[in-house]
Amino acid sequence: MARNSRGKRPCSICRKWFLPDxxxxxxxxxxxxxxKRERHRRQxxxxxxxxxxxxxxxxxxxxxxxxxxxQTASTSRIMPLTRKTKPVLPIEIIATEYGIKPAIIIQYIVCLR
Ligand SMILES: [Zn+2]
Known part of the structure; x- marks a missing residue:
């Protein structure tokens, strides 16, 4: 334990000296x-x-x-996932051309931006 654990110490956030409880x-x-909240937020x-x-x-x-x-179901099932952002890519075309997996990955990448 620190030598002065019951004495004053600097705050890990604002660096002001304080007396711990x-x-x-x-x-x-x-x-x-x-x-304390700020420290928690940073952590x-x-x-x-x-x-x-x-x-x-x-x-x-x-x-x-x-x-x-x-996968056997219609591709329209993945459409609700695009609701957050306006669909930039024609997801149905991608799904039919390349399969459902690449379509989901592309959609995922697009939605991250
Ligand atoms: Zn502080």
Whole structure:
């Protein structure tokens, strides 16, 4: 444990010196609830950056799985996915020309922008 865990320490967010709550020996790194929120936000941001690729892959994989199961169904079934952004690509043509998988991948890439 730090030599001065019960004394003043600098806030990890705003760098102001503060006196940590004695009930949280050595654990408190921020001076106020606002800084605590900011610290949490930054940690989440870092975590998201690190895990972004994982989630993207996971999301795409699941989407593919789901749609391959429905491959026998009409291509209009994947149309609701384009609702967020205006469809730039003629998804039905891509699906018929290249198959459902490339169509989903293209749609996915287009929607990311
Ligand atoms: Zn602070």
């Amino acid at each position: 004695v009930r949280q020996k050595g654990r408190q790194t921020t001076c106020s609830p606002d800084c 989440c941001e870092n975590w998201n950056k690190k895990n972004k690729a994982y989630f993207k892959n996971n999301y795409l994989g699941k989407k593919l799985e789901k749609n391959v199961d429905q």
